[in-house]
Amino acid sequence: MTDPALPPVMNRAAAGVDFDSAEARARLKKRYRAEARFKALGLLAVLVTAAFLGFLLVDILRKGIPSFFEYRATLQITFDPAVVDPKGTRDVADLRGADYQALVRAALQAQFPEATDRRARRALDSMISSGAVDDLRKAVLADPGIIGQTRVMPLLLASDADLFLRQRETLITRLKGSGPLQVQGEGSNITLRNGGAAFRVALAGTKSFLAERRRALLAELATLPPAGGNASVDAKRNELEQAANAIQARITDANAPETLTDREPSLLVSIGGGILKITEIGPNDAKATTLVAPRPGSLITDWSVLTLRVPETNRRVNDAVSAWLETLAQRGMTEKAFNARFFTNGDSREPELAGIRGALIGSALTLLVTLLLCVPIGVAAAIYLEEFAPKNRFTDLLEVNINNLAAVPSIVFGLLGLAVFLNAFNLPRSAPLVGGLVLALLVLPTIIIASRAALKAVPPSIKEAALGIGASHQQAVFHHVLPLAMPGIMTGTIIGMAHALGETAPLLMIGMVAFIVDIPGAITEAATVLPVQIFLWSDLPELAFQSRTAGAIIVLLGFLLVMNAAAVILRRMFERRW
Amino acid sequence: MTSFRSTALLALALLSSTGLAAARDQIRIVGSSTVYPFTTVVAEQLGKTAGVKTPVVESTGTGGGMKLFCDGVGVQFPDATNASRRMKAGEFELCQKNGVKDIMELMIGYDGLTLAFSKKNPPLSLTRAQVFLALAKNVPGPDGKLIPNPYKTWNQVDPSLPNRPIEVLGPPPTSGTRDSFHELVLEPGAEQIPAMKALKAADRKAFDAAWKSIREDGVYVEAGENDNVIVQKLEANPGAIGIFGYSFLEENVSKVQGVKLDGVEPNEETISTLKYPAAREMFVYVKKAHIGVVPGLDKFAQEFVSNRAAGDGGYLEKKGLVPVPKDRLANSQANVANLKVMTGEGLPK
Numbered sequence: 023m024t025d026p027a028l029p030p031v032m033n034r035a036a037a038g039v040d041f042d043s044a045e046a047r048a049r050l051k052k053r054y055r056a057e058a059r060f061k062a063l064g065l066l067a068v069l070v071t072a073a074f075l076g077f078l079l080v081d082i083l084r085k086g087i088p089s090f091f092e093y094r095a096t097l098q099i100t101f102d103p104a105v106v107d108p109k110g111t112r113d114v115a116d117l118r119g120a121d122y123q124a125l126v127r128a129a130l131q132a133q134f135p136e137a138t139d140r141r142a143r144r145a146l147d148s149m150i151s152s153g154a155v156d157d158l159r160k161a162v163l164a165d166p167g168i169i170g171q172t173r174v175m176p177l178l179l180a181s182d183a184d185l186f187l188r189q190r191e192t193l194i195t196r197l198k199g200s201g202p203l204q205v206q207g208e209g210s211n212i213t214l215r216n217g218g219a220a221f222r223v224a225l226a227g228t229k230s231f232l233a234e235r236r237r238a239l240l241a242e243l244a245t246l247p248p249a250g251g252n253a254s255v256d257a258k259r260n261e262l263e264q265a266a267n268a269i270q271a272r273i274t275d276a277n278a279p280e281t282l283t284d285r286e287p288s289l290l291v292s293i294g295g296g297i298l299k300i301t302e303i304g305p306n307d308a309k310a311t312t313l314v315a316p317r318p319g320s321l322i323t324d325w326s327v328l329t330l331r332v333p334e335t336n337r338r339v340n341d342a343v344s345a346w347l348e349t350l351a352q353r354g355m356t357e358k359a360f361n362a363r364f365f366t367n368g369d370s371r372e373p374e375l376a377g378i379r380g381a382l383i384g385s386a387l388t389l390l391v392t393l394l395l396c397v398p399i400g401v402a403a404a405i406y407l408e409e410f411a412p413k414n415r416f417t418d419l420l421e422v423n424i425n426n427l428a429a430v431p432s433i434v435f436g437l438l439g440l441a442v443f444l445n446a447f448n449l450p451r452s453a454p455l456v457g458g459l460v461l462a463l464l465v466l467p468t469i470i471i472a473s474r475a476a477l478k479a480v481p482p483s484i485k486e487a488a489l490g491i492g493a494s495h496q497q498a499v500f501h502h503v504l505p506l507a508m509p510g511i512m513t514g515t516i517i518g519m520a521h522a523l524g525e526t527a528p529l530l531m532i533g534m535v536a537f538i539v540d541i542p543g544a545i546t547e548a549a550t551v552l553p554v555q556i557f558l559w560s561d562l563p564e565l566a567f568q569s570r571t572a573g574a575i576i577v578l579l580g581f582l583l584v585m586n587a588a589a590v591i592l593r594r595m596f597e598r599r600w
Numbered sequence: 601m602t603s604f605r606s607t608a609l610l611a612l613a614l615l616s617s618t619g620l621a622a623a624r625d626q627i628r629i630v631g632s633s634t635v636y637p638f639t640t641v642v643a644e645q646l647g648k649t650a651g652v653k654t655p656v657v658e659s660t661g662t663g664g665g666m667k668l669f670c671d672g673v674g675v676q677f678p679d680a681t682n683a684s685r686r687m688k689a690g691e692f693e694l695c696q697k698n699g700v701k702d703i704m705e706l707m708i709g710y711d712g713l714t715l716a717f718s719k720k721n722p723p724l725s726l727t728r729a730q731v732f733l734a735l736a737k738n739v740p741g742p743d744g745k746l747i748p749n750p751y752k753t754w755n756q757v758d759p760s761l762p763n764r765p766i767e768v769l770g771p772p773p774t775s776g777t778r779d780s781f782h783e784l785v786l787e788p789g790a791e792q793i794p795a796m797k798a799l800k801a802a803d804r805k806a807f808d809a810a811w812k813s814i815r816e817d818g819v820y821v822e823a824g825e826n827d828n829v830i831v832q833k834l835e836a837n838p839g840a841i842g843i844f845g846y847s848f849l850e851e852n853v854s855k856v857q858g859v860k861l862d863g864v865e866p867n868e869e870t871i872s873t874l875k876y877p878a879a880r881e882m883f884v885y886v887k888k889a890h891i892g893v894v895p896g897l898d899k900f901a902q903e904f905v906s907n908r909a910a911g912d913g914g915y916l917e918k919k920g921l922v923p924v925p926k927d928r929l930a931n932s933q934a935n936v937a938n939l940k941v942m943t944g945e946g947l948p949k
Contacts, residue, residue, distance in 0.1 A: 144913070156648075192854070235722075238720065238721060238722055242721065245755070246760070246762060246763065252759045254760035255759045257760065265722075336719065336853050336854040337854060338853065338854075452656055452658070533656075535658060537643060537657040538654070539644055539647050540653055558659070560826060561633070563847050563848045564851055
């Protein structure tokens with residue numbers, strides 16, 4: 023601690039000032055208190071920031087990490103020649119145009135023979151992603167020899183089915199049944215009987231769900247004005263009261279059987295490899311219909327009741343499809359695997375097929391253009407302004423303008439890009455070339471300012487020594503000052519690039535906020551960038567895109583982290599202190 | 601200097617790209633953010649099956665899209681635009697003035713403008729008059745004259761409604777959804793109120809101003825174009841009502857429920873028969889002059905109105921679009937096949 027106030031106090035002490043007096047001690051204490059207070063506030067500020075950051079990171083990781091995994095159904099696919107190559111010519115065009123969906127459907131129907139009518143077939147189709155169909159096509163084109171064979175193929179599940187297996191559609195609770203379950207009847211007319219606790223617990227669950235609904239009705243009723251004032255109020259009160267009373271009548275007798283509709287949580291019974299859906303439940307017995315037929319002669323002591331907490335009407339996956347997925351999982355025919363498509367595919371409107379490769383390459387192309395423009399122009403401008411330019415009103419004005427430009431909102435650069443590059447120069451819309459040009463304008467001031475600071479930090483003695491032994495001004499700058507300023511310039515550049523990587527607003531105007539499936543191959547092809555991809559996905563209705571959004575954010579954060587870390591490392595490695 | 605060389609290379613690239621802009625092999629579509637989720641699906645299908653590059657679809661809003669679309673004919677202008685409402689007469693004139701003479705109009709399906717709120721509450725039914733009274737900037741006072749909207753809770757609007765603060769999250773003025781909300785809900789709502797009807801007869805301008813302005817005292821919150829944000833806010837705040845397209849309601853059935861409007865519940869049937877009062881038609885406009893110039897544009901139009909896309913059970917229905925009735929779809933298909941263009945008659949002002 024260097025305290026500039028100390029010497030005079032000691033002088034005063036020497037001069038006979040009493041610094042041991044009560045007053046002086048109080049002053050000292052006050053000073054210490056102020057310091058302690060400041061430290062505490064500082065620590066608090068750091069903790070609050072860390073908490074916010076931590077919350078953000080945890081939230082994004084929690085939402086985003088699931089998007090790096092996908093669920094697949096591993097089914098036996100028979101590459102039936104009658105479907106794949108009906109003419110038997112092995113002609114590539116024929117193979118490409120074949121109906122591979124039919125292969126998937128046949129494999130699923132082998133598992134679920136009860137799905138025969140058109141509706142059920144469509145439900146079966148909806149379980150498997152169209153990407154799986156493309157995979158089968160690719161497999162056949164890669165090796166036509168598999169036609170006629172039967173292979174176990176991993177088939178990507180559609181996003182709704184995927185969300186169901188992740189329990190994002192509904193929470194599923196499993197209750198193991200005790201004692202044998204008596205099953206009578208078949209098809210849609212089955213009676214189940216069991217003396218154990220399972221049915222009683224399931225019934226109580228249904229009743230508590232109804233009680234919850236009744237509470238909501240009563241809460242609604244409480245917000246209405248008292249009866250007798252207004253006819254429409256009375257009608258509404260009546261309606262709510264009747265609904266609440268009807269539920270009350272159902273729940274007062276805890277043992278009264280309940281008929282289940284699609285507005286209550288679904289109860290499924292898993293038994294012997296099959297699934298039954300309960301339509302009416304009592305404390306010891308239940309009526310049920312078959313969703314997946316149990317294997318004949320299977321054990322009836324090993325069974326459980328599944329409660330799908332969200333009512334069927336509120337789910338995108340209905341009970342039949344739920345039962346099929348559950349059965350596939352029980353038969354060991356589902357697997358969770360790394361989602362490589364997320365990194366190899368371009369954008370798609372099917373959440374399970376959407377990937378970030380197009381956006382990543384778009385970002386890379388855009389940043390390449392920015393870098394190629396910014397570094398030469400920015401560094402040249404900085405050297406000129408710092409080393410060669412005369413100091414006059416004009417250069418002062420220039421400096422003020424550069425500093426000002428660094429603070430201009432980025433959307434303004436987008437408008438500029440639209441007016442100049444698109445409308446005046448007729449450059450293509452949505453191209454990384456234009457994006458790079460606009461972002462170059464955006465980060466140029468940052469680079470100029472950082473480069474000037476780095477040049478200024480090189481001690482004048484270096485340049486003077488060079489000049490002293492006969493170097494020209496330009497030689498002194500380019501051979502001696504610039505190399506020493508390079509780490510600082512590079513740090514500034516990387517930070518500027520990281521800034522450019524995260525920009526969305528200026529790209530809005532030049533058409534880079536767009537749905538682009540094809541992966542761009544050149545700076546004049548349509549492309550989008552990573553932050554824009556995040557923005558676009560966040561706006562789509564499908565639930566599964568929310569986790570994709572978070573996944574893309576994780577990738578973006580990763581790149582920003584790498585870039586900023588590179589800036590720090592460069593500075594540490596090459597920095598010289600004078 | 602290497603840096604000089606790279607700048608020179610870039611300048612070269614710049615020059616060559618101006619040349620590239622003269623020909624285009626990729627369809628470009630702009631327009632409504634409401635139609636965007638559907639157009640992108642068709643674009644992706646086209647890219648997969650038709651052997652052309654996947655079209656680029658930008659989400660610029662209906663009005664912004666019309667402006668870009670009507671700017672002119674040529675490869676630097678978009679080939680098609682999405683609209684969550686019909687092209688206005690003024691926009692058609694702008695198109696004509698800029699040489700965009702032949703425009704094909706495809707009615708691709710319906711969207712219901714839904715008011716929705718959290719599933720935690722019992723169902724709610726509102727009339728459009730109630731919505732107008734809750735949200736308009738000026739409403740008729742006790743003497744029938746317009747006064748600044750005094751209502752803070754729903755039961756002040758109508759005693760049969762719950763005693764909850766009015767809190768509505770909806771689209772900003774730039775959105776086509778907002779235009780539709782004014783035209784489909786607020787204007788007819790105002791007409792349901794006798795005092796407003798009298799005003800319409802007496803002073804048409806004052807009446808129009810009344811249904812065109814939404815209150816700005818914090819009761820109506822502009823939630824941006826991102827409808828997912830609205831859904832999340834509705835979950836967090838069970839008292840609030842959100843305004844968005846039917847596809848968002850359908851995707852979020854486990855969280856939110858639709859408000860009955862004039863006693864009609866929003867669902868596929870009520871929307872496609874236009875029984876649901878806030879149902880609207882959605883359009884895609886295609887430049888005829890670009891067909892044959894930009895590869896695949898004709899296929900794009902055919903795909904959009906094909907049975908497997910816009911038809912009953914088609915893939916657009918799975919994405920939340922309410923399909924067009926069969927005869928009307930057949931009519932659209934015929935129009936696309938004959939390259940029939942708009943005449944500009946009967947367009948809304």
